[in-house]
Amino acid sequence: MRTVTVTVPATSANLGPGFDTLGLALSVYDTLTASSFDDDRLVVEVTGPGADEIPTDESNLVVRSIAHVYADVDRPMPGLHLHAENGVPHGRGLGSSGAAVTAGILIAKGLLAGDVDLDDDALLRLATELEGHPDNVAPALFGGLTIAWTAERGPRHKKLLVHRGVAPVVFVPGFTMSTSLARSLQPPHVSREDAVFNVSRSALLIAALTQSPELLLDATDDRLHQDYRGPAMPETLRLVQALRAEGFAAVVSGAGPSVLVLADGPGARQRAVEIADDVTDTPWQAHMLAVDVQGGTVRERAEGST
Known part of the structure; x- marks a missing residue:
């Protein structure tokens, strides 16, 4: 059994004119703890905003994101015990789906550590495949102000530090x-x-x-x-x-x-x-x-x- 805890920030995309390009990480967080098992058990517990509306089976977005990484690296999906403490409001434009995708990607990264090395480019690619566009998942993954774009080799990002007066x-x-x-x-x-x-x-x-x-x-x-x-x-x-x-x-x-x-x-x-x-x-x-x-x-x- 391996256990990892991930913390993922809320994000605000667009910032006015930067449609589908600019995103900002903000100090509201989802915190998730996941344990892997050798069998096929799946236990999902959710507390916080949106908890009553979030599925607790294989359709859960965090679980689907974890499974996406395991399939991508050709590893069998383990059994999971997942506990999510949501802080990011759902359906309010603060990147709740991007936070869930990012959490799943990072949980998989932690559970696979020592077997598979996932670098920043791989993390952004996997998250973008699930989210559809990188403007929320880039700041959720890397923090700060991010510029995200898609090149021939896949989604890319540049992280910038925000002026302390903002x-x-x-x-x-x-x-x-x-x-x-x-x-x-x-x-x-x-x-x-x-x-x-x-x-x-x-x-x-x-x-x-x-x-x-x-x-x-x-x-x-x-x-x-x-x-x-x-x-x-x-x-x-x-x-x-x-x-x-x-x-x-x-x-x-x-x-x-x-x-x-x-x-x-x-x-x-x-x-x-x-x-x-x-x-x-x-x-x-x-x-x-x-x-x-x-x-x-x-x-x-x-x-x-x-």
Whole structure:
């Protein structure tokens, strides 16, 4: 029997203009402990957000991700006892599915240690095969601000450190949003003007997040996805617009419906909370967060330890 514990951060993708490209790891975590056995037992226990809706059989996304790695490296899938303590809200645009995929990949990495060596490129490839795109799994795996893209040799990423003056706050509503529905609302084509607009803002956003936080408001403007998705989550769009009118770099977090604010200092976040309390009928739970710089971690536990 081998036991490993993994911790995986929440993520916020897109960050306004960086659609399907930019992602940020945030200090909210899922923690999972998995033990392998020589037989075919499968025990899955889940606590925390979304626990009542998460399957506890072979269809569980973490279990499927573990099995995907074992199949890829041509090893037999062991029996498992999996305990998940969820901290990442589900269906809120904070990368819960990416966190589950990343957790499964890292659990498999830990259980296979000493037999199979999985490097960073392999981890990102395997996670992207399951998630469909790398913008959430890259920051979940590696932490910080990540730029993700796909080359001929597969998905790639570049990790960057975020300026210490950037202070994230996430507003989480009580309702959820389907990622597939959000994507279906976007047009198949955009104008050249809008494409150039987003290219310029994405380039500026890298500078704002790493060097010049005072540019964050302009840098987070977007014409590719947020307005198109607005009708499906009007309270989200209303909060984004109200915050931006007051000078805050507010964006839809991932596919929504949560709102991410990249404040240019910790002291500014309380004012953002006050605005959220005033402008919508929806109660928003504010999470004052930090940028996670580690990404997913794997720790092997000796048998009998706690």
